[in-house]
Structures are given as structure tokens and as C-alpha cells.
Amino acid sequence: MENKQKELDKGAAASDAELDKGSMHWSQQLAQEVVQKAKEPYLISAGMTTSGPCHLGTLCEFLYPQGIKKALEMQGKKAKYYFVADIFDAFDGVPSVFEKYKSVLEPHLGKPLYVVPDPTGKTASFGEHFMTEAQEIMKHFGVEAQIIKINEVYAKGAFDKYAKLFLQQEEKVKEVVARTSLRKELPADWSPIMPVCEKCGRIATTRVTEHTDESYKYACDKDVKYTKGCGHKGENKLSDHKYKLNWRLHWPSWMDYFGTSIEGAGVDHHTRGGSWDTLLGIFKEIFKKEPPIGYKFGFILFEGKKYSKSKGTGMGVSQLMKLLPPEAIKYMLLKPDLQENIDINPTSVNMLRLLEDYQGAVALIGADEESMSRADRKRLQAARLSKIHEWKTAFLDVILYRQLYGSWENVAKESKDAAGVKYLSHYIEEWEKAGFIPEEYSYKYMPHKAEGKLKEFFESLKDGIQPIEIHNAVFEFAKANSIQPGDFFKSIYQLLLGKDKGPKLGKFLHALGVSRVKKDVL
Ligand SMILES: [Zn+2]
Structure with missing residues (x-):
């Protein structure tokens, strides 16, 4: 089956070049741009601060790069996907899921996420707790990313050459950052680097007071509202690796270090004055290199509202994962144009419509692409990117049979699709529990x-x-x-x-x- 799938994918990819760009799915357009501008093997990178549970918006941040990787592989190209766990960032608030651990966690506010303890004791740190959760979700959705813990990259000194470069050219760097972030000038205590206080372990509360190209002095005396510095004054060498780069410099530096071909970000990073503009400035004016390819994606809304990482809104990823097979969720998120906002409203009518649309799109695999409408070509590509497991019987029919025949054994026998029914049975049982079975089917x-x-x-x-x-x-x-x-x-x-x-x-x-x-x- 897998080989057959590969053949179908290859056949379809060959004809992609002949299709005009407007009729291509976004993953094919971006893959084409990568092939034209970057060097093989291609590197797709992405990153996230794992400071709370995943929501549907963060799910897209895993899925979009995977879509580009697959689109490149369908053209016979080699591509790698690095996912950066940005756990050197400061711990700046207790997420609502950890409310009960508030008293344990609050003393650690302001420290890097990889230093804050995991209150559940399951992983080595708070940052790794949510990173591990993200990894499990990636696995569920068939995302093949190599996870990079950014603190480990700092610890081996990989960013020292960037820190040195930025400190050497501090005035120029400040000018680029200020201009590209649409600020007249940066605050007086702005520095390319953010030291970790040796006394209290915080990174959010320190500021550099003076520096050479190799070392710096700092004071831990900032008040960042959610926490305060301890008052310690210290001195360190860059080669001690006890600092992190400022976000607007950290982002271009990781892309240069990894050799990124393409990386995406939400529209908020891509507005005028956003961090993508700074990245372009740093590449061109400081690194004197061509920047990687960037792409932007829209927001995920839940019943019209924006998701918030700290609060979460409506149904979480884990709840939706119980109700819908991963391929249907992927299809829902990968089919629309990238810059469109996706509004998720998981009523049973909408979910059934999605499942029907997905199964219809899967049925297009192997059909003659030339004679398809633009919309169907995009559906086809979204189905190819989404497919993991296969089932033949329509979801709604399984619901019908379930009501009619009762036991799953009988449903499997009557549907003549035992494996498909077994796969879908877990989801349908969740629909039954959650009261999602449409009234007509009860x-x-x-x-x-x-x-x-x-x-x-x-x-x-x-x-x-x-x-x-x-x-x-x-x-x-x-x-x-x-x-x-x-x-x-x-x-x-x-x-x-x-x-x-x-x-x-x-x-x-x-x-x-x-x-x-x-x-x-x-
Ligand atoms: Zn301190």
C-alpha cells in the first residue's frame, strides 16, 4: 500500500510543474520556491516556546512545515525538519492547567523554562513538560520533526560567534533593530544578550551594564511586573554560555546556524515592524547574507474567537483528537489558504461535513489531475498531506450501522470494512459519550x-x-x-x-x- 501511495504521489508531482501557480496548493507553491532559491538538502525549521498546553494554533505550527517537507519529498527532494523548543525563554506565568501547582511554580518566575521544575515530576523541567506533550501530539499527527532543545545549542557555544558579532557591532545592530521594529531608539539598557543571573537564576530581570567583545557585566535589578531582580551584580565571559540572545537576534541566528531554507510564522511576526523585518535586516546588514524564505499564516479561531496560550479557548487539541481522526483534523487545517484565518466550530454537522469532504478528497488520489477543478486539485493535495490511516466506510454510515447492528463485531461484519470500522469505533464512541450523534441517527x-x-x-x-x-x-x-x-x-x-x-x-x-x-x- 505504501509503495502504491509513493507511486501515486510521484505521478502527481510530475504534473505539478505544468500547473499554473494559482491552481497549486500552498505547500506546492512553497516547495517550488524552495527548489528555486535554496540548496538541497533543504532545511525547514520552526520553533515554539513550550510554556503551556498545545492548542489548535500551535498544531498548525507543527503541521505547516511538515506539509512543505512532504511536498518537497513528493518531488523526490531531500528535506529535513527541525523543530526548535525555545525553552531558554523566561517563565512568565503559570498556565491555568497548572493552577494547582501555583505555589510551587511562582518562586521560579523569570527563570529560563528549562530550569523551572516540572511540578508533575514526569520530565526534567517545566519547558520539557510541554515540549514532551507537543512531541506526543506531533507523533499522533505523523509529524516527522527533529526536536532541538535550544538551551543545549547555547550550552555547546553555538551562539557565541553571533553574540560576539552583535556585541562588536552593537551600535549598528541597535540601529537595525530600532529601524526594523519602527522604534525611534531602543531603551538605554537594551543589549543583544540577556544574561542569566548566577545568584537567583533569572533571565528576565537582568541587564548588561558594560561589555567587551568577549565578556560582560550585568546587574539583576529589573522589575518585570511578574517578578523582580535579586540585586546581584556579576561578570561573565561569553564562553561561559550563561546568556541568551535577544529574541529579534536569536531568531535570525538560529536560522543562520541551522542553515534554514524556509521558516514560517504567524501574521503578527510578519506585520510591518514585526520580527521578520528585523530578521531580514540582520541577514542583509549584519550577516551580509541572503535571508531564508519566509511565509506567514493566519490565526486559528475557535467559534470566532482567538486562541490564547495561557487561557485556552473552547475545545482543546486533546478533546478534538478524541472526536476526529488525525487525518481529518490535518485536512481541516491544511486545506485552506495559508494566510486565511481558520474558524473552527466543531458541531456534529460541521464535523460530518469535514469527514465527508476529507473522504471525497482521498477518493481523488490517483485520479487524473489535469481534468480536475482548481479546488479539487487543492483538496487532493491536502488529502495527500493528511493521510495516515485508511478507512473505506463513510463515517456517517458507521454511525448508521452502529445504531442498527449494535455491537462493533456486527457493524464490522455488515460493513465489510473490519479494519476501518475498528479504527473509527473509538471516535464514534466518543461522539456517543459527548452527545454528538446527530438526532436523525438516534x-x-x-x-x-x-x-x-x-x-x-x-x-x-x-x-x-x-x-x-x-x-x-x-x-x-x-x-x-x-x-x-x-x-x-x-x-x-x-x-x-x-x-x-x-x-x-x-x-x-x-x-x-x-x-x-x-x-x-x-
Ligand atoms: Zn538575580
């Missing part, structure tokens, strides 16, 4: 004897016909007898279920067996 089969037109209709129904033919037969019969089709559907549901609505009738009668239903109602 029913009991209690047939009555048919009379009049209904009797005539069932008599006319032939055994062994397909769901769509049953559906059409209802319409045709209603039309021929001058009955509103909607009313006729209603009376059939009343006859079989004792209510006005039910599952899609064609599928339902087909699943029950036309001959059985006829026996029951005639």
Missing part, C-alpha cells in the same frame, strides 16, 4: 404496516437495489403521485421509526435490506 427501528400510497411504494421497491436508486425511487414515486417529496420522506420515517426524521433513507433501507423491510411493512 432512533429505534419499529416498523408498522403500510397502507395506501406507502403500501404502493414499498410494493414497487425492487430487492437488491442500491442506496441511490432507493433515494431516487422515493422522489419519483412522490412526483408521480403529486406528493411533496419532503412529506413523503417524513411519512416513511414515521412508518419505520415513529419520527419525522431519520438517517439518509437510501443508505438506511439498503442497510436494513429491502426484502426485510418489505416483509415488515407489507
Whole structure:
């Protein structure tokens, strides 16, 4: 199966070049730009400060680079994906999930995340706790990234040459940062480096007081509202590796150090005066190099509201992961244009629509791309990027069978897709628990004897016909007898279920067996 998939992917990639750019999925457009501008093997980097639980917005930060990696690999190119866990950043607030550990954690405010203890004791630090959680989520979604703990890169001295360069050219660097961040001038205590206080361990509260190219003096006396410095004054060499670069310099430095071909960021980093502008300035004016390719992506909204890392909004990733297979969530996030804001509103109607859209897109794999509409080509690419597991039976049909046959063993037998049903059963059980089964699919089969037109209709129904033919037969019969089709559907549901609505009738009668239903109602 995997080989077949690879062949299909290759075949599709070959024709990509012939398609005009506008009809390409964003992953294909970016892959094309990478091939044109960068050198193989390509490096896609991304990074995140793991200071709280993942939400759907952070999920995109893992998935987009993976999409570009896959798009490059589909063209037979070599690509690596580094995910930077930015855990040298200061711990600046207790996330709501850790509210109960507040008293343990608060004394550590202002320290680097990799130094703050993990109150659950599961990992080595607070930063690694959420990094590990992110890694597990990546695994669930088939993301193949190499995780880089940035504190370890600092510890081996990899950033020393950048720190030295920035300190040597401090005035020029300050001018570039101020100009590109649309500030007249930077605060007097601004420095390219942020020392870690040797006495209290904080990084948020220190400032450099004087420096040479190799060493610096600092004071730990800043008040950053959530914590205060201890008053210590110290001196260190760059080669002691007890500093981190200022964010606006840290970001371009990691890309230069890793040799990044492409890295994305949210639109907030890409506004005028945002950190991407500084990155371009640092590459051109300080490193004297061409910058990597950048791309920006929109926000993820939940029922119209922005997600917040500290508070979270609505349904979290872990809840959504219980309700939907990973491939459907990926498809939902990877299909839209990158810069579009994605609004997630997980009602059962919306989730069923998504699942149907996804399964339809999977069915396009292997079809002739040339004759597809632009929209379908993009759906096809999103499906290729999303696919991990496979199932044949439509999600809604599994819900229908579940209601009809009860046990999963019977559902598997009747659907003739045992593996697919087994895979989906966990999700459908969650739908049952959470009350997401649509009302039409919550029913009991209690047939009555048919009379009049209904009797005539069932008599006319032939055994062994397909769901769509049953559906059409209802319409045709209603039309021929001058009955509103909607009313006729209603009376059939009343006859079989004792209510006005039910599952899609064609599928339902087909699943029950036309001959059985006829026996029951005639
Ligand atoms: Zn201190």
C-alpha cells in the first residue's frame, strides 16, 4: 500500500510543474520556491516556546512545515525538519492547567523554562513538560520533526560567534533593530544578550551594564511586573554560555546556524515592524547574507474567537483528537489558504461535513489531475498531506450501522470494512459519550404496516437495489403521485421509526435490506 501511495504521489508531482501557480496548493507553491532559491538538502525549521498546553494554533505550527517537507519529498527532494523548543525563554506565568501547582511554580518566575521544575515530576523541567506533550501530539499527527532543545545549542557555544558579532557591532545592530521594529531608539539598557543571573537564576530581570567583545557585566535589578531582580551584580565571559540572545537576534541566528531554507510564522511576526523585518535586516546588514524564505499564516479561531496560550479557548487539541481522526483534523487545517484565518466550530454537522469532504478528497488520489477543478486539485493535495490511516466506510454510515447492528463485531461484519470500522469505533464512541450523534441517527427501528400510497411504494421497491436508486425511487414515486417529496420522506420515517426524521433513507433501507423491510411493512 505504501509503495502504491509513493507511486501515486510521484505521478502527481510530475504534473505539478505544468500547473499554473494559482491552481497549486500552498505547500506546492512553497516547495517550488524552495527548489528555486535554496540548496538541497533543504532545511525547514520552526520553533515554539513550550510554556503551556498545545492548542489548535500551535498544531498548525507543527503541521505547516511538515506539509512543505512532504511536498518537497513528493518531488523526490531531500528535506529535513527541525523543530526548535525555545525553552531558554523566561517563565512568565503559570498556565491555568497548572493552577494547582501555583505555589510551587511562582518562586521560579523569570527563570529560563528549562530550569523551572516540572511540578508533575514526569520530565526534567517545566519547558520539557510541554515540549514532551507537543512531541506526543506531533507523533499522533505523523509529524516527522527533529526536536532541538535550544538551551543545549547555547550550552555547546553555538551562539557565541553571533553574540560576539552583535556585541562588536552593537551600535549598528541597535540601529537595525530600532529601524526594523519602527522604534525611534531602543531603551538605554537594551543589549543583544540577556544574561542569566548566577545568584537567583533569572533571565528576565537582568541587564548588561558594560561589555567587551568577549565578556560582560550585568546587574539583576529589573522589575518585570511578574517578578523582580535579586540585586546581584556579576561578570561573565561569553564562553561561559550563561546568556541568551535577544529574541529579534536569536531568531535570525538560529536560522543562520541551522542553515534554514524556509521558516514560517504567524501574521503578527510578519506585520510591518514585526520580527521578520528585523530578521531580514540582520541577514542583509549584519550577516551580509541572503535571508531564508519566509511565509506567514493566519490565526486559528475557535467559534470566532482567538486562541490564547495561557487561557485556552473552547475545545482543546486533546478533546478534538478524541472526536476526529488525525487525518481529518490535518485536512481541516491544511486545506485552506495559508494566510486565511481558520474558524473552527466543531458541531456534529460541521464535523460530518469535514469527514465527508476529507473522504471525497482521498477518493481523488490517483485520479487524473489535469481534468480536475482548481479546488479539487487543492483538496487532493491536502488529502495527500493528511493521510495516515485508511478507512473505506463513510463515517456517517458507521454511525448508521452502529445504531442498527449494535455491537462493533456486527457493524464490522455488515460493513465489510473490519479494519476501518475498528479504527473509527473509538471516535464514534466518543461522539456517543459527548452527545454528538446527530438526532436523525438516534432512533429505534419499529416498523408498522403500510397502507395506501406507502403500501404502493414499498410494493414497487425492487430487492437488491442500491442506496441511490432507493433515494431516487422515493422522489419519483412522490412526483408521480403529486406528493411533496419532503412529506413523503417524513411519512416513511414515521412508518419505520415513529419520527419525522431519520438517517439518509437510501443508505438506511439498503442497510436494513429491502426484502426485510418489505416483509415488515407489507
Ligand atoms: Zn538575580
